[in-house]
Amino acid sequence: MAHPIETAGLSLRYGRTEAVRNLTMEVPEGSVYALVGPNGAGKTTTIKSLMSLLRPSSGRASVLGIDSRHAGPASLQRIGYVSENQEVPLWMTASDLLAYCAPFYPSWDSAFASTLAKQLALPLDKPLKACSRGTRMKAALVASLAYHPELLVLDEPFAGLDALVREEFTQGILEVAGGDRPWTVFISSHDIDEVERLADWIGVINEGRLELAEPVSSLLARFRRIEVATDSDASVPSPLPASWLLAESSGRAVRFVENRFVESECGVRVRSVVPGARDILVTPMSLREIFVVLARVFRLADPQGGAR
Amino acid sequence: MNVIVHLVRHDIRALRLPLTAWLALLLAQAAVMAFGPGLIDPEAPFAAIQSNAGFLSGARLAFTILLTVLIVQRDSPVGTTAFWLTRPIQPAAMAASKLISTVLLLAAMPAVVGWLLFTALGLPQGDVLDGVWQFVIEQIMVVGLSAMGAAITATIPQFAVVAVAALLLISMLIGQARPFIQDLPALPVAGMATPLARWAVVTVLGTVAVLAYQYSRRRVVSAAAAVTGVLVLGVLSALTAGAPFDAGAPAPLRAGVLDPGAVTLDVEPTAVRAEWGTTNDRRGRQTRYRYASAVLRTFGAPPAIVLQPWSIASTWHPGDDLAIRWQRLRAAAYLRSVQRNTDDDGQPLASIAQALGNVKLLRPVRAEASAFDTTLLSLPEEQVSRLSSAQGPLDATVTLRAWRYRVVDAVPLAVESAVSARLGRLTLTAIARTRDGVIVDVRRVFLQRLMWTSADLFGSGGVGSAERLAIRNTSRKQAILLGGESSRQLDYSLAGGISSTQLGTGTKRLRFVVPVDGGHQVELDDEWLAGAEFIVLRPEDLGVFTKPLRVEWVNLENVK
Numbered sequence: 001m002a003h004p005i006e007t008a009g010l011s012l013r014y015g016r017t018e019a020v021r022n023l024t025m026e027v028p029e030g031s032v033y034a035l036v037g038p039n040g041a042g043k044t045t046t047i048k049s050l051m052s053l054l055r056p057s058s059g060r061a062s063v064l065g066i067d068s069r070h071a072g073p074a075s076l077q078r079i080g081y082v083s084e085n086q087e088v089p090l091w092m093t094a095s096d097l098l099a100y101c102a103p104f105y106p107s108w109d110s111a112f113a114s115t116l117a118k119q120l121a122l123p124l125d126k127p128l129k130a131c132s133r134g135t136r137m138k139a140a141l142v143a144s145l146a147y148h149p150e151l152l153v154l155d156e157p158f159a160g161l162d163a164l165v166r167e168e169f170t171q172g173i174l175e176v177a178g179g180d181r182p183w184t185v186f187i188s189s190h191d192i193d194e195v196e197r198l199a200d201w202i203g204v205i206n207e208g209r210l211e212l213a214e215p216v217s218s219l220l221a222r223f224r225r226i227e228v229a230t231d232s233d234a235s236v237p238s239p240l241p242a243s244w245l246l247a248e249s250s251g252r253a254v255r256f257v258e259n260r261f262v263e264s265e266c267g268v269r270v271r272s273v274v275p276g277a278r279d280i281l282v283t284p285m286s287l288r289e290i291f292v293v294l295a296r297v298f299r300l301a302d303p304q305g306g307a308r
Numbered sequence: 309m310n311v312i313v314h315l316v317r318h319d320i321r322a323l324r325l326p327l328t329a330w331l332a333l334l335l336a337q338a339a340v341m342a343f344g345p346g347l348i349d350p351e352a353p354f355a356a357i358q359s360n361a362g363f364l365s366g367a368r369l370a371f372t373i374l375l376t377v378l379i380v381q382r383d384s385p386v387g388t389t390a391f392w393l394t395r396p397i398q399p400a401a402m403a404a405s406k407l408i409s410t411v412l413l414l415a416a417m418p419a420v421v422g423w424l425l426f427t428a429l430g431l432p433q434g435d436v437l438d439g440v441w442q443f444v445i446e447q448i449m450v451v452g453l454s455a456m457g458a459a460i461t462a463t464i465p466q467f468a469v470v471a472v473a474a475l476l477l478i479s480m481l482i483g484q485a486r487p488f489i490q491d492l493p494a495l496p497v498a499g500m501a502t503p504l505a506r507w508a509v510v511t512v513l514g515t516v517a518v519l520a521y522q523y524s525r526r527r528v529v530s531a532a533a534a535v536t537g538v539l540v541l542g543v544l545s546a547l548t549a550g551a552p553f554d555a556g557a558p559a560p561l562r563a564g565v566l567d568p569g570a571v572t573l574d575v576e577p578t579a580v581r582a583e584w585g586t587t588n589d590r591r592g593r594q595t596r597y598r599y600a601s602a603v604l605r606t607f608g609a610p611p612a613i614v615l616q617p618w619s620i621a622s623t624w625h626p627g628d629d630l631a632i633r634w635q636r637l638r639a640a641a642y643l644r645s646v647q648r649n650t651d652d653d654g655q656p657l658a659s660i661a662q663a664l665g666n667v668k669l670l671r672p673v674r675a676e677a678s679a680f681d682t683t684l685l686s687l688p689e690e691q692v693s694r695l696s697s698a699q700g701p702l703d704a705t706v707t708l709r710a711w712r713y714r715v716v717d718a719v720p721l722a723v724e725s726a727v728s729a730r731l732g733r734l735t736l737t738a739i740a741r742t743r744d745g746v747i748v749d750v751r752r753v754f755l756q757r758l759m760w761t762s763a764d765l766f767g768s769g770g771v772g773s774a775e776r777l778a779i780r781n782t783s784r785k786q787a788i789l790l791g792g793e794s795s796r797q798l799d800y801s802l803a804g805g806i807s808s809t810q811l812g813t814g815t816k817r818l819r820f821v822v823p824v825d826g827g828h829q830v831e832l833d834d835e836w837l838a839g840a841e842f843i844v845l846r847p848e849d850l851g852v853f854t855k856p857l858r859v860e861w862v863n864l865e866n867v868k
Binding site for chain 1: 310311314318321322388389390391394395396397398
């Protein structure tokens with residue numbers, strides 16, 4: 001098996017709306033891969049295609065080496081799935097939920113489930129309908145980890161959770177990911193802060209298209225916010241280098257985001273494009289900042305996109 | 309299999325509260341069935357307990373639908389958010405678990421309660437099994453239709469919309485399209501005679517197919533089309549079923565019961581009546597008919613045997629026109645009260661008197677149906693009007709069906725005596741002598757057969773009407789037939805109207821009117837009652853034979 005998740009030309013339509021467009025993606029084994037994008041970008045639809053909950057209009061997706069259209073119980077015994085949209089049997093207690101799920105998995109590890117429940121401070125005997133949303137998500141997480149899945153798929157797991165629960169939830173995932181079994185986590189979210197803590201790979205999806213996919217370390221390394229002080233009133237250079245995003249000028253300064261940052265070449269390149277460049281201030285960017293920049297770039301490139 | 313058992317147990321646990329309420333409802337209904345008749349005041353015009361019994365039946369029907377929907381939609385095959393969809397559960401196992409849960413809880417459980425109840429109430433085991441089987445078919449119909457609706461909807465409001473649409477479709481098929489459907493050839497649903505049973509078979513097969521398909525493919529539009537197909541096929545299978553009664557050809561005359569050669573058949577020309585009537589065909593078109601009928605006189609049969617004109621094939625020769633042939637294949641005659649002594653052949657009453665041990669039947673009034681009125685000829689008015697003359701002789705071949713009344717049960721006329729009758733198991737609860745007669749109150753537990761049999765065509769007064777109740781005093785060699793009755797019944801099933809049987813309990817007030825003999829009222833003293841028996845009589849079919857009939861003149865010109 002090359003990759004736990006692979007898609008090739010995956011497309012999915014709802015009537016006339018194309019929710020996912022020609023999506024080609026590979027999720028490396030052992031990675032924590034975050035698929036990020038604004039609301040309505042196609043993250044959940046992509047995941048539902050992977051989980052065989054929706055049928056692709058065209059293209060293909062394979063999960064753990066099996067075409068998602070033919071995924072059955074054997075595949076699902078190797079996949080953990082937690083989604084904000086998933087209905088959890090509310091009449092059950094967390095303990096009931098675990099007892100309900102256990103017979104479906106030959107590899108169910110009751111001791112591990114107990115450990116996880118304890119780590120996540122999950123109340124086992126309280127009906128889930130009386131629990132908070134965070135507690136329900138934790139119960140679903142334990143029920144999805146207790147059989148040591150090879151792949152964990154999380155669809156917007158942090159939505160609506162308070163800070164403490166997020167911390168516990170993330171901690172749960174990280175501790176399992178850091179265990180001695182190789183596994184892959186595929187997580188969709190628009191919560192960049194949490195993703196930054198978890199993910200080592202990131203894919204950015206917008207309007208159903210995968211705009212970029214690379215290791216987080218690489219992304220953080222190549223994006224920089226750059227402010228150039230000039231001798232006289234500055235203007236945005238034209239033509240602008242392709243790697244400079246959201247360039248703007250103000251007084252004697254030019255600001256932009258460089259998305260192909262190479263430290264050794266930066267100064268020379270800036271001075272060749274901005275006449276009179278005096279001081280160059282280079283600031284590293286967080287994943288959140290990069291995401292916001294990319295979102296603005298997408299919007300500028302396709303101002304009608306939101307209505308499509 | 310273990311997974312299916314696990315899922316069924318999960319369903320039971322998930323719905324334990326509504327299931328407990330459902331069980332309480334079943335037990336409450338059983339209690340009303342068992343003790344309700346004792347609460348009925350025969351003098352009161354309205355029995356509140358009947359409303360309660362109807363309410364409980366309705367509540368059980370509604371609960372059956374609701375629980376079916378809850379069981380299916382708990383792990384819905386509609387949408388993408390159900391928990392089971394992302395768990396390693398075979399769709400076929402999930403569909404099977406839903407079918408097992410619904411049938412086990414909503415058909416088997418009430419059937420067991422019903423079986424225990426009616427067995428405990430003393431209904432004969434054969435009747436209990438027949439009634440419970442019919443009841444199971446009803447429940448499965450309700451469960452099947454509800455399960456299909458639930459499998460293509462995600463919420464109860466959505467189900468309600470689909471249910472209303474389905475009811476409209478069924479009503480439309482049964483009401484508007486029925487005349488056209490009935491002309492279609494019968495759908496081959498092997499071995500299933502009654503319309504409901506045929507419909508149930510189609511529904512069960514359809515439900516299994518729809519649930520298997522929907523749980524594996526989760527395509528609502530296709531599944532909804534399949535559900536519509538199952539509904540249409542179900543109605544077609546029911547409406548194209550044969551007549552809902554035993555229409556088998558009658559057997560030939562049993563050897564030794566009578567000599568057909570000694571039987572003669574006759575009718576006085578003056579006794580032939582010409583009348584007109586209208587009929588509506590299946591499509592509602594009205595046709596006006598003229599017909600001739602008469603009470604045929606039979607001679608030569610033993611008094612214990614009743615000869616009923618069963619079928620008739622006539623050839624009429626009106627004026628110079630060609631001969632007109634007409635026939636009626638069954639129930640050519642019906643038992644009626646006659647006004648004239650000449651018409652009174654007294655056949656059924658003589659047979660009853662013989663069956664009761666050659667007693668004297670004390671007849672309260674001349675209200676007893678005592679002669680068979682036979683249709684000799686029936687023609688559309690349009691056809692009659694084209695004839696140059698509507699008068700002439702008629703030759704016919706009449707098939708006579710021989711019956712003999714026999715006593716099927718007899719017990720002392722005493723409180724707590726019990727008999728088995730077509731009306732069910734009757735237990736006498738009170739016997740009172742009044743100025744006008746004898747009133748016998750009975751408590752009954754019954755399997756009401758709503759399906760006609762050939763014996764009912766003998767009575768012609770409705771299902772079970774051929775059976776007679778009587779009280780007899782053997783030492784006085786006198787008997788009185790039931791003169792009138794009032795009845796209160798508690799039906800076990802609300803869907804009994806579409807079944808061929810109905811289980812229930814209830815009461816009856818039977819009135820044996822003080823008879824008149826030679827113009828004087830017969831006095832029933834305490835001694836008469838003390839020595840009396842309560843009797844059930846039923847006609848026994850002895851087979852058929854044919855006789856020729858010549859009617860010298862049939863006039864359809866001047867009809868009444």
